[in-house]
Amino acid sequence: MKGIRLESRGEGREVLLENGNALLDGTAHSFREIRRGGSLVALELDGTVVPVRVARQGDRAFVWCAGDVFEVRRPAGRTARARPAGGEPHAGLVAPMPGRIRKTLVQTGEEVAKGQVVVVLEAMKMEHAIRAPQDGVITKLRHREGDLVDAGTVLAEIS
Amino acid sequence: MKGIRLESRGEGREVLLENGNALLDGTAHSFREIRRGGSLVALELDGTVVPVRVARQGDRAFVWCAGDVFEVRRPAGRTARARPAGGEPHAGLVAPMPGRIRKTLVQTGEEVAKGQVVVVLEAMKMEHAIRAPQDGVITKLRHREGDLVDAGTVLAEIS
């Protein structure tokens, strides 16, 4: 049986599971699955019971453990990487969350100063000003007012 | 598409489902499935929303509807029929519930009077006297003290 590569919060692990033993980057742990009605509810890990909950969504697993929630991904090509991870800093002129473009305050070719509001994004009936990360010229406006955009979408390009 | 035969609480229905229409013993109903995360949570039946929950276990479906729970079976040979249905009256010298035979108070060939305790069944750390349904002679004792028996098991025969 071969291990699988997993990533979470910017870290990676090679995980190999084999009859009651787990190798995490070569470190061995003995474990037992404690299930209720087929659901994993706890792991007995090196003799200690650790409550866990896990839900899978495509190539992602969400794991609740000790009150904290971890999103663990199994790298599977571009689609996985394209998805923004929660908590990661949001890049320059990128939509910080899914929403609707309420207003575009600049035009292509227009000069903008750092901090200047370029786009107003509306989400949850609240408005959020998206500002220029640095001085420059708008080389491209990707969307129109009213467009629905996903988190991480590049809204405009600045040279 | 062919219909399926279902039974619940001593009644039977021939149910045929076809794109949004249901035929119950020939009576037509229009319905829509309302789901949450893949689970059926309600049916819009002839224009009215009816909350439901359903869980399947082998050839049985448990359905919660309007506060009541219905066990619906798809007859599938002997195994299904052998299972006692909840709420059905328990026959004579039959274990009314799963448990352990605590004591057998008679022997084969012994005469018993109606109402006489024949077997003491223990379940949930409580004891339940199983009494003779009529006067007669014990022709067969099926189990030993200490045996675990399922609900519906015949414990003794009386001629």
Place this chain on the structure above:
Amino acid sequence: MRTIRRLLVANRGEISVRVLRTARELGIGTVAVFAESDAGGIHVERADRAASLGAGSVAETYLSIPKILEAARSSGADAIHPGYGFLAENADFARAVEAEGLVWVGPPAGAIEAMGDKLRARARMREAGVPVVPGSDAGAKDPADLAREAERLGYPILVKASAGGGGKGMSRVDRPADLRAAVEEAMRIAASAFGDDSVYLEKLLERPRHVEFQVFADQRGNTVHLFERECSVQRRHQKIVEETPSSALSPALRGAMGEAAVEAARAVGYIGAGTIEFLLDTDGRFHFLEANTRLQVEHPITEATLGIDLVRWQLEVARGADLPSDWTEGRLSPRGHAIEMRLYAEDPVDFLPRAGTVLEWIEPAGPGVRVDSGVAAGSEVSLEYDPLLAKIVARGEDRPAAVERALRALDELVVLGVETNRPLLAAVLRSEEFRSGAYDTDLVSRLPREETSPAPPAAWIAAALALSGKAPSGAPAASARDPWESGDRWRPGESAG
């Protein structure tokens, strides 16, 4: 003051979870114990640590004093809370825990013993001036003696095991002819269940009410009562619905019974939380029935109307703290009305226990509703343990509001895969007799037999949707939550996946 750094709860299910929750809130480390076959039990997840009691029967695990003590040692626990049932009223366990140098969160072993032997308890209560149910006060074994005793009391009478409790080994006898058989069965049950076959007779009070008082005492001898709980709704001598306040008590009667309860506790040098059970006869006289020397199953209704946490004060008293001054100075009074419904895995018609797998479990919630559950979706309900699935408590501004809220909670409850007594609970709450408040322990037997209605069209269609899908080869499916059973087009996660 003794410190408690890590508490082991020597129990399982809802009461283990209940105690673990408060311990965690007090900043006390927690240890759950579990039998191997019970590793998926919900209490295992609720503690900082979980210690296995190994494989085997209840006697070899939750009832094994050596195994519990070993679990305490291995987990570094310095205190033990027994919950109710199992070892909770076992004086030897209380002594063993203290001999081990651990804090015992319960009454002194002596108080457990004094109340545990029903005959001794009756004698002690009479000395203390607490009225007891008329009966024989010697554990006679000679049938002839018992027959004479029964004649003196007058039939019907109750045969009870001296070491018993909770209706176990108890039977009603209406005529002399049945006495001998009843006594023999009671002795046999008593011997097997309690290792003590002595039995005694009690006058059977017709249509009594069962009203108990919560008592609490600290190590300095402050002893108070925390009002009553009405426990007359029973089947097979077991409570299924409790409420507080009781409609049966006038302020004067409440005061008198409360005083008697405090006297009863003082008489045995009680410390911690306990319950004094009384029978109220049709003439409005009360009689000591028995004492429960532990946290009571139905304690949440007292918590609901008084706004207090009884487990917190069990732990505080065990640490040596005094009772709060508003308790000892009588400034605590009930507000509103609370009702507890015990949800059992049982046949709603003949009340017999049922086993099975909980395939779907949805608890009621919202204003005034508290649910203490012993199971969750996927739990196995086994005959090994108590069939109590959950305690559903409804509190309202007044009794009618609490009753309607309790029914609303039952409407929201969804349990699939195991039969429950939900229909019986609903029938009780809907009955005119219960609503009138003027009921007694025979209420359940007088309930109108409910007609079970046939499945409505929606139920047939839902079942067809679940059953027409082919089960994955080799195994039945869990529930409609399993997308392969539900036969729908949309699948969870797809939109975001």
Place this chain on the structure above:
Amino acid sequence: MRTIRRLLVANRGEISVRVLRTARELGIGTVAVFAESDAGGIHVERADRAASLGAGSVAETYLSIPKILEAARSSGADAIHPGYGFLAENADFARAVEAEGLVWVGPPAGAIEAMGDKLRARARMREAGVPVVPGSDAGAKDPADLAREAERLGYPILVKASAGGGGKGMSRVDRPADLRAAVEEAMRIAASAFGDDSVYLEKLLERPRHVEFQVFADQRGNTVHLFERECSVQRRHQKIVEETPSSALSPALRGAMGEAAVEAARAVGYIGAGTIEFLLDTDGRFHFLEANTRLQVEHPITEATLGIDLVRWQLEVARGADLPSDWTEGRLSPRGHAIEMRLYAEDPVDFLPRAGTVLEWIEPAGPGVRVDSGVAAGSEVSLEYDPLLAKIVARGEDRPAAVERALRALDELVVLGVETNRPLLAAVLRSEEFRSGAYDTDLVSRLPREETSPAPPAAWIAAALALSGKAPSGAPAASARDPWESGDRWRPGESAG
């Protein structure tokens, strides 16, 4: 007295469920409404009937007065409760409901209008002798006028939309240079959000506390306050943690603010349940901020400490009943301490809303914990609606007990598939500043930045178990509850199947 036979709740999610629950307990028939895309919403199951508002945006469904009224006609409803948000503070809706001959469960349209226009409300309060936050009292539009006004008040100032509320269209200005841009943005937002672009200036009080009072009035003019709620824990001008009582109020100050709140309600002829919000400055002076003319999101903490059902009394008052005598005669007093935590679907770091599918949802329960949820396992969290997932209320014997109970509840909470602000809520409850009770509306900004810890071994192994199984072709799997994902040998139901 008017009768209410069937109540339509013109809302969705947790508040719709909240109102439907009490209506059912009062024996009132219930009607839920739903947008087609929201048919799986949890409120749809909680009513006797559910009426579709058709497809379309919020404006075309939950905000459409004609659609709501049509649903009331088709379902035979004779009363409408608006919940909060959507049409709750829309005077035209209140008038339309009454014009339709239906009972409006809310304050008179006139009172909604009087409080809805912030400038008018400020003026009315000043007349009534209620202190207001220093500011401009004309909805000026000329930048020059506003600039002079700002100079008079002194920076920093707040630019507010006259028709606004809940921090919407509000911005802080620290220096004259930024005033113009702020005013223009505020006017644009106000115009688009409220159809009224008039704005005004308010002196910005540094480090204020946000303390509100629950008020209640019946149709006979009996007007009372039901004590305060401390709402200073905010992020982005929105409350996330509320508690009662407030550590900031002395009995004298509580009395004075309570009287002012009652005066404020009387000044606009208020009827029913409402909330008067005050700012408490660092000198201990209080200033009227605004009024919420509906049931407040955080009303459960008042219910928890007073043991009452506010929705019940909204309905009773709407039927024409008088307030209970123990309210009007001042015999009602808080018992214990209650804290509400608002669980939002949002990024815990930048507080921005998140959408997704709730793959796992486990609510805390047990003593002193109440959860009012807007979602369940499988729910889709969409950007169309408020990101509030649930309100978790913890009540304890005292403030420390309530805080620890709240943290215990967060420990029990499990939400998978959607990011939540749980880490922020825990950080607030653990912070020394919150525990001291001496905090203000800037608390969140001063919280120590929490280090996100890397996944522990158990998390990697659990993830590997879930991800190593092959997903059924064509669709991602729902959760480990799906036996085909969990890769285990034992399967639910097998033992009994």
